[in-house]
Amino acid sequence: MGFLGSFLNLVVPPSAAVTLLLVWPVLALYKTMMWWLSWVLYEDMRGKVVLITGASSGIGEHIAYEYAKKGARLALVGRRENLLMEVADRAITRGASDVKVLVGDVTKEADCKRFLEETIQKYGRLDHLVNNAGVAHSFFFSETKDLKALTSTLDTTFWGQVYMTYFAIPHLRRTHGKVLVMASTASWLPYPRQTLYNAGKAGVLAFFDTLRVEVGDVIGITIVMPGWIESEITKGKFIHEDGDIWTDQMERDMHIGPVPVTSVTECANAAVKGVIRGSHYVTVPFYYSAFLLYRMFAPEVLDWIFRLIFVKHPQKPLSKQVLKASEVHRVLYPTSIQKAD
Template sequence: MDLINKFLNLVAPPFTLFSLCLFLPPFLCYKFLLSVFNSIFSEDVSGKVVIITGASSGIGEHLAYEYARRGACLALCARREKSLEEVADTAREIGSPDVITIRADVSKVDDCRSLVEETMNHFGRLDHLVNNAGISSVALFEDIVNITDFKQIMNINFWGSVYTTRFAVPHLRYTKGKIVVLSSAASWLTAPRMSFYNASKAALVLFFETLRVELGSDVGVTIVTPGFIESELTQGKFLTGRRQNSDR
């Protein structure tokens, strides 16, 4: 018996720790995604009109599919037209009654204005705006040679959401709609080598927390702060040198 107890004392702790490390992260990720989807899709979105930026891959792509399964009409936006059309085709197949694609660079204010205008011209209403488009960068601050190269991170991650929201708010007020903002755990978990990305995500949280108060009950605001999620952005598919760009 003593031998068995010694064996269990030796084996059980590392085995338990290994099991937790193996199974806990996927479980927590599943619970997180489930809570996000429940918070976004608690209402009946059948027939409602949804704009999703950065919809050509990653989180934006899968949000498009979730909305489509629930019968929402979609206006999908990204810079890569071919990928965007593929997402739109899939969304139609799985249940969306109407899907349009709009090529736009959300760092450009005129593109954001056109995105909302084209959506309104086609559907005549707007119920949800999902600000998802984003890019990332990986570099130590002191290693950066030309710091102005990183302005685009703030232009897309922060200003892209601000521009689109500005043009969408009047229509969202009319329908008592919702704004969904994809920030990141990086807004409060300061990972090294991602100073500009972290700052852009923190700016999103503070801006939309303020906007939530200003808009009151007229427009709902949901801020999502996911952790590390495997996507083209995190896989470095568009990594060039020390810069990484993606529509999420």
């Protein structure tokens, strides 16, 4: 490393700390002022065009309803046409001025290109892109039986967002539009049994943080960091070690354990409010932000907690035992994802 490297190692950390202490009060005041202004100067979505992936259920579905209440025109993307049509009908009743259904798969480049082309052909513009589509897996990395279980997770969770953004950027530049990104607190929490999902979400976070630096003067980017949210995933729909997808609530109980699950309406409402106000990040629920401090300053504590609750005794982890021994899930889980008695 040499003398220069040793000198920088000695000087830069304390200098950076002192600079942060000096800058932080000014930055905090600026952010507070901008937050108050955002309540007055938020974006009017009436007549604007919003393309939403993963819109057939869960967070994507309810984000569609939030935009509908604001009078937006919607392009809904998903693989299940029957569910998309139902969401479209409900969006119209909630105030959407028009809705177009686009059936396809975000893991396919050709489909992503078609989604944008058909949206522009119908509406002539794009104002917001909502990258929401994602899938999760529930098995330890060492238990993988078929590599498609890993590739399919990344194809949807990471590459689907990259493809959609690539084709959307030229249109968003014209409208000074925005991208609403569904990342996850899993991007910085070492949650077991979802190694590739965590990696994919970390990639999403890094990709859009960097893209904001590149295009942020023209295109706004809001990154949402949800914890466990009421959805098909928290109902137990996972990719399993052989690459197949099915719903297993016993697997869900072992995977999520005694962790509160936030309502999907709360998440969708916070996400849409965040993007129309120009927020860089939205964490739902907000208390997950505290774990980021542990990740930065005491990662060993998080490692120990997750290993204790989810990894030790893998067939009967503490996470599952706590739920089985009590009725705590009735308090922690929304009724829509609770097991039938």
